[in-house]
Amino acid sequence: MSLAAIPGPALTPSSSKVPLKENYINNFDFLNQYLPDTYEKEFERYGNRTISAFLRMVGAELPTNSDLIKWAEQGRLHTKFVGCTTQNGAGAVGTPVTWLTGGLAAGNNPVCNFRIGQTVFISEDGGATSNKGIITSVGVGTDDEFTVAYYEADQNVPAATGCSVFVYGSEFRKGTEGMIGSLESEDIFLENKPIIIKDKYAVNGSDMAQIGWVEVSTEDGATGYLWYLKSEHETRLRFDDYLEMAMIEGVAAEAGSGALAELSPGGAGVTTDAGTEGMFEAISTRGNVYSGVPANLADWDTIIERLDKQGAIQENVVFVNRDMSFAIDDMLAAQNSYGQGGTSYGLFDNDEEMALNLGFKGFRRGYDFYKSDWKYLNQVTLRGDIDGGKVSGTLVPAGSTNVYDQIMGRNAKRPYLHVRYRASETEDRKYKTWITGSAGGAATSSLDAMEVHFLSERALCTMGANNFVIFKD
Numbered sequence: 001m002s003l004a005a006i007p008g009p010a011l012t013p014s015s016s017k018v019p020l021k022e023n024y025i026n027n028f029d030f031l032n033q034y035l036p037d038t039y040e041k042e043f044e045r046y047g048n049r050t051i052s053a054f055l056r057m058v059g060a061e062l063p064t065n066s067d068l069i070k071w072a073e074q075g076r077l078h079t080k081f082v083g084c085t086t087q088n089g090a091g092a093v094g095t096p097v098t099w100l101t102g103g104l105a106a107g108n109n110p111v112c113n114f115r116i117g118q119t120v121f122i123s124e125d126g127g128a129t130s131n132k133g134i135i136t137s138v139g140v141g142t143d144d145e146f147t148v149a150y151y152e153a154d155q156n157v158p159a160a161t162g163c164s165v166f167v168y169g170s171e172f173r174k175g176t177e178g179m180i181g182s183l184e185s186e187d188i189f190l191e192n193k194p195i196i197i198k199d200k201y202a203v204n205g206s207d208m209a210q211i212g213w214v215e216v217s218t219e220d221g222a223t224g225y226l227w228y229l230k231s232e233h234e235t236r237l238r239f240d241d242y243l244e245m246a247m248i249e250g251v252a253a254e255a256g257s258g259a260l261a262e263l264s265p266g267g268a269g270v271t272t273d274a275g276t277e278g279m280f281e282a283i284s285t286r287g288n289v290y291s292g293v294p295a296n297l298a299d300w301d302t303i304i305e306r307l308d309k310q311g312a313i314q315e316n317v318v319f320v321n322r323d324m325s326f327a328i329d330d331m332l333a334a335q336n337s338y339g340q341g342g343t344s345y346g347l348f349d350n351d352e353e354m355a356l357n358l359g360f361k362g363f364r365r366g367y368d369f370y371k372s373d374w375k376y377l378n379q380v381t382l383r384g385d386i387d388g389g390k391v392s393g394t395l396v397p398a399g400s401t402n403v404y405d406q407i408m409g410r411n412a413k414r415p416y417l418h419v420r421y422r423a424s425e426t427e428d429r430k431y432k433t434w435i436t437g438s439a440g441g442a443a444t445s446s447l448d449a450m451e452v453h454f455l456s457e458r459a460l461c462t463m464g465a466n467n468f469v470i471f472k473d
Contacts, residue, residue, distance in 0.1 A: 050237050051376040052244040054319065055460075058396055059415050061430065063423035068193055069459055071414075075186030079113060080166040082125075086159050096147045097122070097165065114138055114146050115181050118170045122148065125162040131155060134171060190286075194422055194459035195276045197246055201235040204449040205439035232452050236433075239454045243431075245376070247419060247460035250278030279417065280391065282462035283470040290471045293392050295327045296334075297365070303395070303469060304366045311467040313397035315368045320393035321377035321384070324471060328371055332360045369395075387473075395469035416464050422457040429457040 087096050114120070114135050122131045133148035157163050170179065253260040253274035263274035283289070288310070294300050307313070320328065362370040377391060378384045397416050421430040432455040435442045440450035462468070 050241055051379055051382065052240045054374060054376065055244050055247060055417065055419060057372075058317065058398075059417040059419060059460075061419045061421060062414075063428075063430070064194070064420040064459075065422065065424050068191055069420050069461060070189065070191040071461065071463065072187040072189050073463060075188055078166060080164060081112070081114075082164045084122075084163050084165050086122075086155065086157055086161065086163065088155060088159055096145050097163075112138055112144050112146050113183060114165075114167060115179060115183075117172050117179060118167045120148060120165050120167050122157055122163050122165050124157045125164060127157075127161070129156040129158070131157050132168075190463075192277045192420075192459045192461060193273050194420065194457045195246065195250065196455065196457045197239075197242055199235060199239040199242065199454040200451055201232045202437075202449050202451045203231070203440070205437075206448075208439050208450065235452070236454065243456055243458065245382070246276075246278070247458065248279045248376070250276040250460070251281050252277055276459050277462070279394070279460060279462050279468075280470060282460075282465045283394065283468040284472075286462075286465035287468040287470065288466070290469055292473060293324045293327050293471060294331075296331055300331075300365060300369075306469075307367060307467070311397070311464055313367070313399065313467050315370070315398040316395050317370045317372055317398055318393055318395050319372050319374035319377075320471075321374065321391075324392040325371065325373055328363075329360050332363055370398075390473040392471040392473060394471065397464065397467040414461070414463055416462070416467065418461055418463075420459050420461055429455065431456050 084097050116135050116138060118135045120133055120135060122133065124130065131148075131150050131152055133150040135146055136149050137147040139145065253263065257274075260274045288303075288306055290303060294303060307316075318324075318328075360371065362368065374393065376382055377393065383391060399416070423430060432453075434453050435450060436444045436453065437447045437450045438445060439448060442450050
């Protein structure tokens with residue numbers, strides 16, 4: 001009997017300078033005694049990797065205690081009907097006018113809300129003619145028809161021509177009754193629902209017994225040494241990014257969709273709400289969509305004209321990707337007639353030892369526009385390297401808006417963008433984290449591991465979406 005030569009004893013380095021049989025080298029070569037230099041500090045090859053800063057800059061976080069968040073936004077004060085057609089021809093002094101496509105601010109209500117005695121301005125769409133008249137009847141033929149007696153002797157707007165009509169006042173004979181009917185305030189009721197966002201980090205008990213230290217500098221400013229909790233820390237940073245991205249990218253599940261069936265109770269396909277309305281969806285459906293990148297003042301003038309028709313918020317912040325940022329810089333640089341080739345834009349008092357500033361932070365043209373690079377749109381692992389559905393930037397109004405809060409039961413000022421998280425006196429689901437398992441100090445189950453859980457339940461309220469602009473390619 002003899003001891004087999006293979007396999008031989010394994011040589012394993014020790015974590016401490018202690019002579020053990022596993023780390024004894026019997027064929028020591030003097031030329032191989034030198035160990036390589038190692039860096040205990042990790043190199044930050046990608047810089048700051050997080051993107052969660054947008055909502056903290058423009059919004060706020062408020063609690064809610066319901067599965068559904070509802071709010072009311074003001075309708076317009078004045079109603080303008082578009083797509084109307086006249087039925088009489090030239091020489092008519094009174095004509096029925098039919099409203100076809102709905103009011104600009106009437107929510108496409110199929111009933112005309114003009115009243116007898118009101119004076120109206122009628123303008124031909126795409127033409128140069130107009131009339132002014134007084135309403136003589138409403139809803140006689142159909143609910144969407146009203147009759148006008150012109151102040152002019154002739155009907156200037158041709159028959160069967162599209163026209164726009166709005167009320168500018170009223171006029172009554174002496175000794176007559178007052179206005180017939182009244183108008184109720186028109187509110188637009190909107191809603192959104194919070195979603196539950198989760199993440200988890202797990203490490204088994206055996207791995208926790210083998211310690212390896214790394215000196216790190218983290219994105220949130222902390223520095224020092226981390227062991228296995230470095231991965232837990234990065235899971236937390238990743239979860240923070242998910243909280244913001246879910247509020248930006250979230251969509252409501254459509255009827256008949258697979259997500260609706262998957263997220264139903266028990267996965268049984270029971271009809272229920274799923275998903276949440278994110279900022280991109282809210283702007284795309286209730287706001288303003290600009291196709292492409294505005295590259296000159298004429299493009300921005302079209303945006304300004306639209307803002308005039310919406311809320312006309314004076315100060316706005318444009319969060320952009322790199323391409324749109326450069327397009328704005330080049331547009332503004334072109335306004336400097338002395339900068340041949342753009343060599344003097346930014347700082348017009350340059351000298352040979354001054355760093356040339358080729359960028360702009362904002363501009364004023366009717367409104368104030370402040371430009372800010374949005375890392376989320378530039379991040380190559382996120383939206384920075386996609387073509388389909390590419391978003392170049394968003395225009396977000398600064399400040400707050402008045403809304404009726406149904407939970408509080410009164411009008412309240414809210415930022416145009418703000419997050420509502422689920423909370424009560426006994427349960428706060430804004431940002432929950434807890435540890436389970438039987439390792440690392442936890443003693444909640446027989447699982448030979450430590451699990452760090454993360455949870456949040458929240459929704460984004462995009463109020464006054466008509467004041468927002470999304471730039472899509």
